[in-house]
Amino acid sequence: MALLLPFILWAVAAVAQSNDSVFDFPEFPPAGTPDPNATLGNSAAPLPYNVYEDPGLAQARIHYDTGSFGPTIELVHAYYNYWPIGVGVASDGSVFTTFPRGNETYTLATFTSTTTEAPWPNQEWNTPPAFANASNPGYSIVTDKLLFVQSVVVDGLDRVWALDTGRPEVNGSYLLAAVPGGPKLVGFYLNGTNFATYTFPASVVYADSSINDVRFDLRGEGYAYITDSSPNRPGLVVVNLATGQSWRHLDGHQSVTPDNGFVPVYDGVPFYLYPVTAPYAVNNFGLYAVDGIALSPDGQYLYFAPLASRQFWRIPTSYLKVEPGPDHPAAYLLAKQAVEHLGESGSNADGMETDSSGYIYAGAPEHNAVTRYNPATGIVEPFIRDPAIQWPDTLSVATLQSGGSYVYFTSNQLWLGPNYQNGTDLRTRPWAMFRAPIEAQKATQLA
Numbered sequence: 001m002a003l004l005l006p007f008i009l010w011a012v013a014a015v016a017q018s019n020d021s022v023f024d025f026p027e028f029p030p031a032g033t034p035d036p037n038a039t040l041g042n043s044a045a046p047l048p049y050n051v052y053e054d055p056g057l058a059q060a061r062i063h064y065d066t067g068s069f070g071p072t073i074e075l076v077h078a079y080y081n082y083w084p085i086g087v088g089v090a091s092d093g094s095v096f097t098t099f100p101r102g103n104e105t106y107t108l109a110t111f112t113s114t115t116t117e118a119p120w121p122n123q124e125w126n127t128p129p130a131f132a133n134a135s136n137p138g139y140s141i142v143t144d145k146l147l148f149v150q151s152v153v154v155d156g157l158d159r160v161w162a163l164d165t166g167r168p169e170v171n172g173s174y175l176l177a178a179v180p181g182g183p184k185l186v187g188f189y190l191n192g193t194n195f196a197t198y199t200f201p202a203s204v205v206y207a208d209s210s211i212n213d214v215r216f217d218l219r220g221e222g223y224a225y226i227t228d229s230s231p232n233r234p235g236l237v238v239v240n241l242a243t244g245q246s247w248r249h250l251d252g253h254q255s256v257t258p259d260n261g262f263v264p265v266y267d268g269v270p271f272y273l274y275p276v277t278a279p280y281a282v283n284n285f286g287l288y289a290v291d292g293i294a295l296s297p298d299g300q301y302l303y304f305a306p307l308a309s310r311q312f313w314r315i316p317t318s319y320l321k322v323e324p325g326p327d328h329p330a331a332y333l334l335a336k337q338a339v340e341h342l343g344e345s346g347s348n349a350d351g352m353e354t355d356s357s358g359y360i361y362a363g364a365p366e367h368n369a370v371t372r373y374n375p376a377t378g379i380v381e382p383f384i385r386d387p388a389i390q391w392p393d394t395l396s397v398a399t400l401q402s403g404g405s406y407v408y409f410t411s412n413q414l415w416l417g418p419n420y421q422n423g424t425d426l427r428t429r430p431w432a433m434f435r436a437p438i439e440a441q442k443a444t445q446l447a
């Protein structure tokens, strides 16, 4: 090392004299990168366990991970009844939430207090005539009522959209297959009046599809982008909101497909999947395809990631808006070729969300954290981390009329549920919803 010192001094001197040097790096860290002191989750203190008679050891301040950084998370809601997945928050502070449905009496709800929920818009909407199709065993039914609402999103006009998979769970973990007219995208005004319902042909949302999450671009005709996280045929579904036409893109592409060897780490424990289905084999957490989704505030890029993967992807929406078919025979291939790989994000992500400044927030269940991708720097930055964040499932950014903008998220201990633990429920009630303040606003996607 000592021998190199004269060379280093020479190099520093050279930089000071010229801007032409290869050492003339652009500003680093790039503008907008948070001050490390704002995000560093570390401290130093004498170890709280063991008593050391040796005074040197007793006083040694040992560096450790506090497990938290960023703005303090605020507990918004404690769920004592049903197990939550989705969240959408309106500007008046109304919170909408979803429950996967087996025998639950409702699947879409709103908060009625900090610890209670009620069906929304009402019980009638949450009461289909049946779950199982009497004439078609293993399948669910056609109904305008809500079967299994996976995702609820409040759009830039403060309207509430429910994404219904059409595949209720029966007898524990067995998902019924969908029939066209079961899976649907249902729009409500804040007062609960239904203003639109989009269903899908069997060639767009398959019987074994799992439509998972949705984002809206309300510019022009308007589009909805939906992830299909089916392990069998993952892809994206695009809906033209003006015509009701829908089509698929990216079927089977690497960007929507799980990494088969993926072994995430939750609370420090490498996680293998113990499925309840026969033959009770232990698997990698490899079944789960494209899930989280976010639309850049200008509507130009759709960001997404498979759940069983740390890979992070985006595509220019201009390719997705073209319906493959005789008029555009190349559209399907061109869209696959336009996918951009953004590399690893450091964790798998379930929910994703956008704000008006362009940050793409992503749940980071492997780190009890929410991170955010800065498209200006290409860096995934730390945002919030806390030991109480136990699987951030779905994210929703809201700008409240009463002041402030927040990212809301459910924390639902997903990986501890019986479907993932060979039938044993390791979760602890209540499940939580948290929020944390952000600097920017909700991205309205209107103009």
Ligand SMILES: *[C@@H]1O[C@H](CO)[C@@H](O)[C@H](O)[C@H]1NC(C)=O
Residues within 6 Å of the ligand: 016, 017, 018, 019
């Ligand atoms: C190098 O460029 C920077 C930014 O343009 C400027 O501020 C600085 O004075 C330049 N240094 C030299 C030695 O020319």
Ligand SMILES: *[C@@H]1O[C@H](CO)[C@@H](O)[C@H](O)[C@H]1NC(C)=O
Residues within 6 Å of the ligand: 035, 037
């Ligand atoms: C960051 O924290 C370190 C250690 O506490 C301190 O020495 C340093 O001045 C801080 N830097 C800033 C920019 O606040």
Ligand SMILES: *[C@@H]1O[C@H](CO)[C@@H](O)[C@H](O)[C@H]1NC(C)=O
Residues within 6 Å of the ligand: 133, 134, 135, 136, 139, 140, 141, 142, 143, 179
């Ligand atoms: C049951 O499934 C069949 C075949 O897919 C379908 O035609 C029928 O409408 C379904 N029944 C109900 C009640 O939805």
Ligand SMILES: *[C@@H]1O[C@H](CO)[C@@H](O)[C@H](O)[C@H]1NC(C)=O
Residues within 6 Å of the ligand: 132, 170, 171
């Ligand atoms: C659920 O299980 C019960 C009892 O095993 C069975 O009778 C019923 O058909 C099952 N329901 C469906 C929809 O598979």
Ligand SMILES: *[C@@H]1O[C@H](CO)[C@@H](O)[C@H](O)[C@H]1NC(C)=O
Residues within 6 Å of the ligand: 102, 103, 104, 171, 172
């Ligand atoms: C609903 O199903 C779950 C899981 O099978 C069971 O624990 C619970 O008791 C059931 N609730 C009702 C009201 O049947």
Ligand SMILES: *[C@@H]1O[C@H](CO)[C@@H](O)[C@H](O)[C@H]1NC(C)=O
Residues within 6 Å of the ligand: 189, 190, 191, 192, 193
């Ligand atoms: C609900 O809100 C919509 C949109 O603001 C409005 O057109 C409709 O009249 C309202 N319905 C009721 C019953 O208040």
Ligand SMILES: *[C@@H]1O[C@H](CO)[C@@H](O)[C@H](O)[C@H]1NC(C)=O
Residues within 6 Å of the ligand: 274, 280, 281, 282, 422, 423
């Ligand atoms: C999962 O549960 C089944 C049924 O109880 C049992 O036979 C099997 O050994 C369990 N598998 C693991 C990996 O624990």
